[in-house]
Amino acid sequence: MRMSCHGLFDILKKRKTNGRNNANLDDFESNTGCGMGIHCSECPLSFRCSHNGNKDVSKTTKSGQKIKKVLLMGNPNVGKSAIFSRLTGLHAISSNYPGTTVGFLEGSVSIDGETYKLIDVPGAYTLDPTNEAEEVARRILDEGGDIVVIVADATALERNLYLALQVLEKGYPSVLVLNMVDEARHKGIHIDLQTLERELGIPVVSTVAVTGEGISALKDALAKARPSFILPMGKDERWRLIGDIVMRSQQVTHRHHTFRDRLEDISVHPVSGLILSLLVIGLSFYTIRTIGEGLIDYVFDPLFDRFWSPLLASLSNLLGGSGFLHDILIGHLIDGNLDWEQSFGILSTGLYVEFAMVFPYIISFYLILSLLEDIGYLPRLAVLFDALLHRIGLHGFAIVPTLLGLGCNVPGILATRVLESERERFIAATLISVAVPCAGLQAMIFGAIGSLGMRYVVVIYASLFLVWLILGYVLNKILSGQSPELIVEIPPYRLPSFRDLGLKLWFRISGFLLEATPLVLIGILIANLIYSSGILPLISNFLKPAVYLLGLPPEAIGAILLGFLRKDVAVGLLLPLGLTPQQLIVAIVVLSMTFPCIATFVVLFKELGAKRLLQSIIIMISIAMLAGIALNSLFSLMIT
Ligand SMILES: Nc1nc2c(ncn2[C@@H]2O[C@H](COP(=O)(O)OP(=O)(O)OP(=O)(O)O)[C@@H](O)[C@H]2O)c(=O)[nH]1
Numbered sequence: 001m002r003m004s005c006h007g008l009f010d011i012l013k014k015r016k017t018n019g020r021n022n023a024n025l026d027d028f029e030s031n032t033g034c035g036m037g038i039h040c041s042e043c044p045l046s047f048r049c050s051h052n053g054n055k056d057v058s059k060t061t062k063s064g065q066k067i068k069k070v071l072l073m074g075n076p077n078v079g080k081s082a083i084f085s086r087l088t089g090l091h092a093i094s095s096n097y098p099g100t101t102v103g104f105l106e107g108s109v110s111i112d113g114e115t116y117k118l119i120d121v122p123g124a125y126t127l128d129p130t131n132e133a134e135e136v137a138r139r140i141l142d143e144g145g146d147i148v149v150i151v152a153d154a155t156a157l158e159r160n161l162y163l164a165l166q167v168l169e170k171g172y173p174s175v176l177v178l179n180m181v182d183e184a185r186h187k188g189i190h191i192d193l194q195t196l197e198r199e200l201g202i203p204v205v206s207t208v209a210v211t212g213e214g215i216s217a218l219k220d221a222l223a224k225a226r227p228s229f230i231l232p233m234g235k236d237e238r239w240r241l242i243g244d245i246v247m248r249s250q251q252v253t254h255r256h257h258t259f260r261d262r263l264e265d266i267s268v269h270p271v272s273g274l275i276l277s278l279l280v281i282g283l284s285f286y287t288i289r290t291i292g293e294g295l296i297d298y299v300f301d302p303l304f305d306r307f308w309s310p311l312l313a314s315l316s317n318l319l320g321g322s323g324f325l326h327d328i329l330i331g332h333l334i335d336g337n338l339d340w341e342q343s344f345g346i347l348s349t350g351l352y353v354e355f356a357m358v359f360p361y362i363i364s365f366y367l368i369l370s371l372l373e374d375i376g377y378l379p380r381l382a383v384l385f386d387a388l389l390h391r392i393g394l395h396g397f398a399i400v401p402t403l404l405g406l407g408c409n410v411p412g413i414l415a416t417r418v419l420e421s422e423r424e425r426f427i428a429a430t431l432i433s434v435a436v437p438c439a440g441l442q443a444m445i446f447g448a449i450g451s452l453g454m455r456y457v458v459v460i461y462a463s464l465f466l467v468w469l470i471l472g473y474v475l476n477k478i479l480s481g482q483s484p485e486l487i488v489e490i491p492p493y494r495l496p497s498f499r500d501l502g503l504k505l506w507f508r509i510s511g512f513l514l515e516a517t518p519l520v521l522i523g524i525l526i527a528n529l530i531y532s533s534g535i536l537p538l539i540s541n542f543l544k545p546a547v548y549l550l551g552l553p554p555e556a557i558g559a560i561l562l563g564f565l566r567k568d569v570a571v572g573l574l575l576p577l578g579l580t581p582q583q584l585i586v587a588i589v590v591l592s593m594t595f596p597c598i599a600t601f602v603v604l605f606k607e608l609g610a611k612r613l614l615q616s617i618i619i620m621i622s623i624a625m626l627a628g629i630a631l632n633s634l635f636s637l638m639i640t
């Protein structure tokens with residue numbers, strides 16, 4: 001059965017801009033999502049994998065055996081990372097939306113005495129790149145490999161064959177993996193592997209990466225990889241050949257609409273979809289908060305109070321109750337007692353801020369985010385919010401980096417790579433740094449100000465959201481260019497694999513602990529030293545005009561400046577200052593918007609370059625001051 005080029009292509013929405021209609025695959029604006037790139041090889045914080053700029057295609061082991069370089073390539077969201085994880089035993093993050101992998105990962109596997117180095121290449125629809133992730137894919141292929149494993153989604157063979165043919169035309173020994181055959185079976189799609197092998201001239205295996213089905217056949221097939229007889233051709237000819245191949249190798253039988261199909265329709269309908277999205281977002285926030293608070297009240301607070309507190313009390317006695325070392329480690333005793341939030345010792349406030357205030361929310365946030373990712377809800381949000389996001393110069397898919405930024409700005413900014421234009425990346429990255437508070441900061445917002453009244457928390461979130469909207473709108477107006485139309489491939493809803501979900505959660509929270517703990521402890525140490533050294537009044541004096549305009553006491557500036565190290569620590573520093581709720585709101589809003597924390601700063605530099613970073617910083621400081629002054633004036637008016 002022959003289907004049209006886009007018959008299998010689940011494009012939910014396409015819009016015309018400048019009279020261009022982008023339904024064509026070759027100029028397909030593959031603004032395809034984004035992902036949790038925190039572990040990717042190009043992440044400055046990476047410690048799990050290495051960047052390989054090495055142009056040598058193959059290396060040798062100590063025993064002189066040649067290591068074969070295998071590239072795992074294919075369209076976005078076809079299961080490349082899932083196959084990579086199955087083959088190497090490493091954990092590459094898989095999520096149910098296109099563009100999860102934006103850098104690349106390396107791992108190795110030994111099969112029958114042969115060692116293979118596998119590279120999980122970012123997804124691409126074509127070898128004529130339309131975004132940064134596709135450029136990375138193209139570059140890696142150009143660097144060469146011994147074998148290319150082309151991963152295709154069996155439910156969308158026609159679309160997937162485009163890239164497959166382009167790769168085969170290059171003449172690399174290859175293997176085709178038809179992944180997701182479980183879903184193809186449900187959809188009544190049957191693909192004859194032998195016919196496909198004959199048509200393409202390379203070995204073809206079918207797999208279900210999430211269960212491991214077919215993975216051993218894939219391992220065997222690596223040794224049989226061979227170049228295809230397919231020669232380079234033009235675009236039209238390629239599509240004609242794809243049509244012929246699909247007609248000969250694929251059969252589709254009729255099936256009835258399922259509940260899942262109906263739910264998929266409801267989720268993107270302009271009315272029911274919006275209602276559902278508000279429900280999902282509301283429920284997500286509620287669950288995150290409930291789980292976070294539950295963990296604090298029933299696990300972490302009791303642990304600190306019952307177990308850690310007596311240990312620190314003994315250590316405090318041992319150190320004589322005061323002195324330099326005592327104040328650094330245990331902190332200052334308040335009324336003869338330890339105060340988790342105000343003592344400022346590395347072992348007291350340092351560990352408490354990290355584990356009992358921020359960590360519980362990190363766990364609950366990533367649990368819910370990972371669930372939404374794996375079910376496949378995020379691309380649907382992208383479609384629903386596309387119209388709003390276009391008003392602020394962004395493609396609908398920018399919602400995904402933004403949501404990731406709510407966990408940590410670093411992966412959020414990395415994920416902007418799949419946005420097509422440099423202009424869009426700049427807007428998205430700046431908006432994330434300015435107005436998207438990371439989970440650490442949010443945990444502290446709830447901890448510091450939530451207890452005084454939820455209305456104060458609402459004011460902070462409303463201020464951040466308003467700035468996000470207005471700044472986006474203004475940047476969209478003043479920066480030249482336009483944001484491209486939304487063409488998003490919407491994956492089907494999938495039941496998450498709880499094993500993979502657990503692994504992803506573990507990966508993210510352990511990453512948080514490894515990366516954040518040293519910075520939190522250093523932050524507390526520096527804060528402690530600054531406060532006891534007496535240099536704070538000097539800095540505050542220098543910044544007096546700003547302090548005056550913001551209506552804050554001079555010490556608050558010290559805390560805001562320390563936000564450069566860690567925002568959550570900085571909020572912790574505001575707590576002992578005895579600020580009014582209004583002052584706390586101003587300080588937290590200014591703190592959220594001024595500088596990104598150091599980790600985000602490094603990523604911004606890497607992604608935007610020095611000139612754009614400078615522009616972004618100027619925007620951040622100006623907006624932070626404007627928002628702070630506006631809020632302070634508003635509060636003064638309300639009081640008088
Ligand atoms: N049902 C089913 N789901 C699968 C299979 N393989 C992967 N998935 C799911 O498909 C989604 C995409 O998988 P990934 O491994 O992230 O895909 P990818 O090709 O690496 O995606 P990008 O990095 O975005 O290019 C995830 O939700 C996986 O759990 C499969 O064989 N069957």
Ligand SMILES: [Mg+2]
Nearest residue numbers: 080081100101
């Ligand atoms: Mg991937």
